[in-house]
Amino acid sequence: MDNGVLGTQVVTQIGIIVKDVEKTARSYADFFGIPEPESFWTDTADLAQTEYEGQPTPARAKLAFFDMGQLQIELIQPDEGPSTWREFLDKQGEGVHHIAFGIKGMKEKIALLGNKGMPLIQKGEFTGGRYAYMNTLDELKVLVELLEND
Template sequence: MDNNVLGTRTITQIGILVNDIEKTTQAYADFFGIDKPSWFWTDTVDKAQTEYRGESSVARAKLAFFDMGSLQLELIEPDGHPSTWRDHLDQHGEGVHHIAFVVDGMKEKVDSLEKSGMPLIQKGEYTGGRYAYMDSFKQLKIMLELLENDK
């Protein structure tokens, strides 16, 4: 894997944009015959340090997670503020937004991807780590999300 810029080939998560997290979470729970997980809001900008297109952003989203063995499904209902979630939902409708990979060395991975023509579009912090969305649509036809968890 010397040429693998991410250092992994394991997809950790698939992120799906939705208009109604309550309804869609229930539909997934019913489909899989499992309990419906609770959804929660992402942190506010003071804690999450969210940046969208290089600018501080107050954008937030409702999130719900389904752990599906080796893969996690993330349902995302964005608020109305500018974000990669809101823009993608408005332009393309509901559906897959990203695939995510857990990486080590976030800054180096972001720099390497940007040099490959995949610019950083949004980043932020979460309890226990950070995320970065890379605009990889031109090359890979999907957004990449990098997740780096604190050690």
């Protein structure tokens, strides 16, 4: 079976931009009848090394994660720094921001998608790995996030 451009067909995460991560996390927890996850801020710029549209940015986001079997729901409350999260909230309001895939070979996948007209928007590091948001809006109507764990 062909695993497509990324080498996988498994969506591992749906990312949702929200104005208030705690309030939204409470709503999800109540809806699913599960405990509310702890929310936390992403790493500071010196650790995260976040770049947005090719430029370093101090942007951070407050996150909460729901592990729902094979799929994870990520709630993202952006700060005011320039980022794809802030741009989404300012232009579109709350809603689905991305679908994510666990991949291997981040640099190669970024180049591959870039060559297909799906350029890198934002990338950064997190404890245990890295992420990259690719502009797949024209083709897929949602951003794709690449997640690579060490």
